[in-house]
Amino acid sequence: MKLLICMLLLLTTITLTEADLIGYACSEGQATTPNFSYKFCVDVLRSDPKTNKSSLHDLSLVPLRLAISKATSTVSLLQTLLRKSSDPRVRGHLTNCLHQYSEMVTELIYSVEDIHSGDYFDADLKLRDALNSPGRCEDGFRSDGGGGGVSPVKGMNDEISNLIVVCELLVEDVH
């Protein structure tokens, strides 16, 4: 992994083509992260036509912006679900998820600021913190089988986690 990062940095300075850069980052994810989807990674990093795909800095912001947008929608969804729910157990878990997601949005926004100021190490720490939130949201539902043992935002949890992992790959490569 270290060797790969060195190679990547070396190659980056020689200027990789955009396909190479995305390919390297996503292959690294596949090699180091369980259940990592190479296709998801490539699709996400190619998704914004305006991004300079030769720049690790610009590319790292693509999954991060998507994660923020999805996490913000999830906060609204959780608020709606909370208003509709009357089961005290489920309400407790939803409140926990809402708290987790609000924290995650804050961490993600701070990590955008870190990336803008070139502070990739701190950005990575915040991404790691953020990555704990979806699991902590799920844990509540799993703990006592409330709501069928799965949170109503499980799909969002998984997708946001994957986006953060993709962003981490890039951020860890730059710093």
Ligand SMILES: *[C@@H]1O[C@H](CO)[C@@H](O)[C@H](O)[C@H]1NC(C)=O
């Ligand atoms: C990977 O996927 C399998 C099957 O979907 C699942 O059982 C396992 O918990 C996953 N591992 C991780 C680390 O997410």
Ligand SMILES: *[C@@H]1O[C@H](CO)[C@@H](O)[C@H](O)[C@H]1NC(C)=O
């Ligand atoms: C894109 O990023 C690369 C690497 O940082 C840089 O060399 C290049 O000038 C950038 N291209 C544009 C159009 O900004």
